[in-house]
Amino acid sequence: MTTPAGTIFFLPGLGFGAAAAGPIADALDALAGGRLRVVGIDLPGHDGSPDAPNGSVAALADRAVQVIEAEADGGPFVIAAHSMGGKVTAVVTDRILRGRANVFGLAGLVLLAPSPPTPEPMSEDKRAEMLSWVDDGPISQGHASEFVAQNVAAPLGEAAARAAVEQLRRMSPLAWRRWLTEGSVEDLSSDIGVLDLPVVVLAGEDDDDLGASAQPQLLADVYPRARFVSLASTGHLLPYERAAEVADEIVRLWDATVPTAPQVTPEWGRLIASERTAPEARGFLAHRALADDPDYAPRVLSPEQLSMLRALADRLVPQSGTARVDLAARVDADLALARSDGWRNEGQPANVFAYRLGLDDLSALWPDDTDDQNATAEQNALIEGIISGELNEHQALGGDAWNGTMRQHWFDDLRTDLTRIWLSHPASFARIGYDGFATSGPAFGSVGYNTVAAGLRDPWEPVELGDLA
Incomplete structure (x- = not known):
């Protein structure tokens, strides 16, 4: 059966x-x-x-x-x-x-x-x-x-x-x-x-x-x-x-x-659904778990900028298999809602403009070779150069509004945004063994941790987290 x-x-x-x-x-x-x-x-x-x-x-x-x-x-x-x-x-x-x-x-x-x-x-x-x-x-x-x-x-x-x-x-x-x-x-x-x-x-x-x-x-x-x-x-x-x-x-x-979105095991799903999880947190996780729209139309970026952002996301936060999070689309949606971590380097343009300038700038530098292996190596080298600052002297598009240092600072923000969005997905919580979302709900009695020690878990925690205390 x-x-x-x-x-x-x-x-x-x-x-x-x-x-x-x-x-x-x-x-x-x-x-x-x-x-x-x-x-x-x-x-x-x-x-x-x-x-x-x-x-x-x-x-x-x-x-x-x-x-x-x-x-x-x-x-x-x-x-x-x-x-x-x-x-x-x-x-x-x-x-x-x-x-x-x-x-x-x-x-x-x-x-x-x-x-x-x-x-x-x-x-x-x-x-x-x-x-x-x-x-x-x-x-x-x-x-x-x-x-x-x-x-x-x-x-x-x-x-x-x-x-x-x-x-x-x-x-x-x-x-x-x-x-x-x-x-x-x-x-x-x-x-x-x-x-x-x-x-x-x-x-x-x-x-x-x-x-x-x-x-x-x-x-x-x-x-x-x-x-x-x-x-x-x-x-x-x-x-x-x-x-x-x-x-x-x-x-x-x-x-x-269902097959196109990362899934949690039923045990994790039941924990999210339980009284241990605050309604606000459960609502956030319910939204994040939904499959992304395959026909997503960018709200603040151009289609070309969104395509460039997806290419960067594949390099910076690689996801295997067909169950994936469209990190680029979610960044664009956050930008449209002015949702961010609130951090911006001094002199850096506002987030939307920084993303537009940065993605256009990288599109002009992005290696796109018919030899996939060679292109991947060149793309990785470009990314490493931006992160290290070695490319700061490289001419950037945008004149005074966008220089190599701005590019490096924006790229730091980009990496943070992509990682934050991937990490906030409930399937990522399960992957890294984070169940802290289940410690603030309206359940009767204490909903915190009773056992805090390496390799041990409370009885309510999913089995993947370690030995039962």
Whole structure:
């Protein structure tokens, strides 16, 4: 039996429960051979689960986070969500990336015709009709069948239609009304802001309100890295209509993110997720662990300067294998946010200008030979000359604004920035055995070190750190 490489948490749409993940789980099993474990989540009031204390999206998110915290194993995971579950997922994702959930390992999202963080587009006539279905109690067989028929492009198979109708009939009338009158009309956009992580959004071309044509307008500002997929001859019930296509996109997102980003072991992931780690620290680590955008567009550097910076990063902080941190992109992002260690030599230009001048200067000096081995040796020699100061007398581009000494000082800053960013990644913490981030959380009692001696570790520390005290 194949050991799962990770977990897919599934948040269903209005009227559906964890069972709606079944078709996707079956398709994933056939496609990925058991690599990915699927955990469906019954949101409050759905498929027989108890109602939430109120009708807010936050109350639904509370339940989702509770299940994710209980089921997560410290390894990587993706959240997939349909319709209503998409709006709930925005809140859950925001909590995870802020460190406000005791979980670690989020790699990305797969959203199926999701309800946006803003009020969901729906006509008042449609809302009134759906509310009338629960005037006298749970949804009737006829209304449940009508709901399914209204939300598919073509009739479902007999077994799938029966499963969908049975879930709808187990829906709490209170939860149904609350979503239509409260949750769906909540505007959470100012609270959530921008969620910058890998996302794929699938929607049907025959979905009236949350279809393929509407989704980019609804979500592009929330998920700047989203890739939108339009499905022809498809309505709103993607888990039943297009399970194979959903499974394919989940695997595609997984393969584009998890193997390409350095990972920590589940033991380290559980430590980051634990109460020993402060929420602020967990949030930083959650962001740093995300795979870099392969299509990253520089924000303050030119494409040519970013390319030069990547070449320098490969020499100064070499990374082996395919799981890498795009150090250059992260430096550019820090420069755009004016984020630095606060140090600058006297007379040195401001960081952004120093980087632009320095990278242009080095581009003119950078050896680029067709003989890779020879070019590498020359590049290393150039780097060593800058560090030692031997090249300070070499003519630098930029005239009085940039001389050899400035080049040397800037290069010191560059090396510090690249090393700092690499070292701050949670996988680098694990690599060097640093677990000091887990000594300031809200855990009961002391969260510091009890044993401080060479070769010894506390019982809470990962096993790679040495002998158990």
